[in-house]
Amino acid sequence: MDQKFKQSAIENSDSIVQMWMEEINSIKDGNYTASISDELFESTNREFVNVIFTSIKSEGSTKVVEDFSEKIINLGWPLSYITDGLQVFRRVTIDYILGQSEQIDSSYISDVIKSVDAWVEPIIRQLVNEYSGSWEHIVSLQRVALQELSAPLIPVMDRITVMPLIGTIDTERAKLIMENLLEGVIKHNSEVVLIDITGVPVVDTMVAHHIIQAAEAVRLIGSTCILVGIRPEIAQTIVNLGIDLGKFPTKSSLKKGFTKALEITGREVIEHERTEENVEKLIDSLKGE
Template sequence: MKQNSAAVEDLLTTQREQVLAEWRNELASTAGGRSLSSDSRETDELINAILVGVRASGNTENFDDTPWNHVRDVLAGLSRSRAAQGATAAETSRFVLALKRPLFAGLQRRFGGQPEVLIEATWEISSLLDNMAQYTVSTYQRSREEVIARQQQELLELSTPVVKLWDGVLAVPMIGTLDSGRTQLVMETLLQRIVETGSALAIIDITGVPTVDTLVAQHLLKTVTAIRLMGADCIISGIRPQIAQTIVHLGIDLEGITTKASLADALSLAMKRAGFVVTRGKAAAALPLSATLGAAD
């Protein structure tokens, strides 16, 4: 083990409790009034992990090596926890960097009379904590990206519900931009619901789709083709005048696909195809106001 690494180990062994106390005080007063303090378990766990890493590696230079696995695991857990709690990457890294002052002070107390050892040990512990802080930022970013990806997937599922309008009739109200990923999700969900319900007709309503270009039209055609391969038919509703003109100008061929201006028109046609007849019944006569008040009494 290097002399400076031995000095770090000696410090963490002989002055552990004092370093921990000073670190917690530093955490409580850092970040401009926003506390970075944590419970004693987090600080204890990280100090113990650093001590294990120093003993196992004999140096602090190669933070990516196997002896530092435990430290990286502790930091990863800390970063994921802080990300879930809404802390920023900077706040998470400052949690680690707040350990510098207590360790530097401890080294000064321990090796103040040995300048060479003090300088080397200070540089080594500074480099180690910088690597640890950088690792927390990287892990935090990955955690946030995973959260964002999961939320995007959940939003996609919420924004493309498959609704059963009538026996044998399903509808998918599309809202927002229709891209490849969303089309795939709509297709999978709709085909699964067709199998589950035995529906023979599906309505894709694009009233909420702001624009239709060649790519969007291709996505719709692929979905219609997949529905037909399942033995069902499809109606596209929500064809507004602007969208109709765009489709014509782009030369998009929707021949063979039934289209309607509104979801109501599509539902009416779907029910006719299914053999249902909708008739308007007589409205119930309204009761006189005096009769209503009498009934309330």
């Protein structure tokens, strides 16, 4: 930006900021920021315009731009908030500089526009690049976190583990299920693994194929896989598709599957009558520990 125009903008920053704030506030109710509180909107706008002036004074301050972009992402605001704000700032600055001069000819107007563009465009590129980089980083972290939660293997009792599955199973997730399943069976020394598909909305040929592969892999390392959570509609779908699940036990609920797992591991659930004598014995045994 021409040094003369730059100096004029900095010296009159209060007036430019006021004009910018008024125009930004006038479009608030008609766009994505309508649901944002007035206090948060105003404070963020002031921080935004401060970032712009900091950038021009220091010829581009990477740290403040990076921090502001990350803040916008954390607030859940779209990239268009940044681009719209900078376009408004560009227009307001040009109007203000032109309004302060008596020399209004095409050459002067062209110089002002070129100078302001040379100032604003690098800030747009920097903010957009920082926003995109921060967004990709956050998405990458979220993806890793979701992968860790998408196929958990939970040891519920000695030699018995449960893998609850929720949501759609695609090829990538099926691979993760297989890896976690095999690693977990060995790590927990599991004899029985219960795969609970209660939270899987659709079981088609591909999903069934992945489950059968996982169960077969578990069998090859010496453990038994029980498929639980088969709802009536899923049972009907499996039958209609001609999918063979006869190679490993299936149960309609986790409770029934757990009972079967106890049976496989040589244990069973025994109902114990809660009498006063039994309670006293239990209390005495706990005191002894």
